Amino acid sequence: MTRQIVGPEQLDMESPGRRDYWVALGHTSVWGSHLIPLTVIVGPQANPGxxxxxxxxxxxxxxxxxVAIKHLLRQIRIEEVLGRIVLVPVLNVAAFRVGARESTGDDGFNxxxxxxxxxxxxxxxxGITHRIAAFVRQSIWPHVHIVIDLHSGGEVARFAHWVGFFTCAASELNQRREQMARWFGVPVVTAGPNGPPGGILGGLHGDADHHGKYAIGTxxxxxxxxxxxxxxxxxxGVLAAAIHHGLLKGKIEPIAHHADGTQRLVRIGASVAAPYPGHYEPLVDCGERVVRGQTVGLLHDFYRLDEDPFEVVAAVAGIVVSQAWGARVAQGQMIMMVAEEIG
Ligand SMILES: [Zn+2]
Structure with missing residues (x-):
């Protein structure tokens, strides 16, 4: 299989068949390009847009x-594709190259x-990071209506495995997003509006929502x-979304917490920010149920060794869905989030 190097304007997202690309975005330093891997498979029933x-x-x-998308590149067979499937295993190649959250080897942006x-x-x-965003908007958004943004906590936070969606005024859209999220099989499905506090400005997921996509993040x-x-x-989750929207042939069975009825729908909301820099000690694991007022973790100040630690308290009863990953936390960093069960 040859993976062809092309500029964004040379991508063929329409013709039936499979194409494996390296999409070249000009490098700001060396004479050359950043190469983003993108595979597009177009089946016989693909609709424009x-x-x-x-x-x-x-x-x-x-x-x-x-890792999951790299496997899917081999697993999804062209004969089984009905609509359009676009797989981008590594979107921010600049950050991936240096194993960092941000593009620290280049312009430094998130x-x-x-x-x-x-x-x-x-x-x-x-810079490269802004141009990756422009590439997504110009070359991918016009060809898709379903967007799956696969994240993990990196070195910022630990999580109960979750898939989430932002709620909006259109209930049909909310239901579709919820179903897509449930099919991943995760223990926790999160729902909530995308906005401050806790909202992410300039996020890919929010941009997809803004363009009316069925978007979910993990x-x-x-x-x-x-x-x-x-x-x-x-x-x-990716296979189920493709099959259920008629883009891929086949049947799929629920797995894990989706299959055994232990999956919980929660409302994202009650997070605690570190009032001062310190070292975070979790007292429960992510995924555990807590009661309102329960101390979930402690923030220690080793420069005030003889003072009591700050108690990180659950503002609502629910499930602890996220906590700081590294012990050292910055002032203002979200160090614990508890989410109310709504279904
Ligand atoms: Zn992430």
């Missing part, structure tokens, strides 16, 4: 998505914060490792 895209490595140190107005199209925002592991269950959930 419709398809599924799955992204890995929006952040460069989150590995379940890249790709998941640069989906802002003018990204990649104005001279002040012309947190499938943490610690810059490859999580056994995380990879399994990711492979299942």
């Amino acid at each position: 419709e398809g599924l895209v799955a992204f890995g490595a929006n952040h460069g140190n989150e590995y379940e998505g890249p 790709l998941n914060r640069v989906f802002v107005e003018g990204a990649g199209t104005t001279p002040a925002m012309a 947190e499938l592991g943490h610690g810059s490792s490859v999580d056994v269950r995380g990879v399994r959930y990711a492979r299942q």
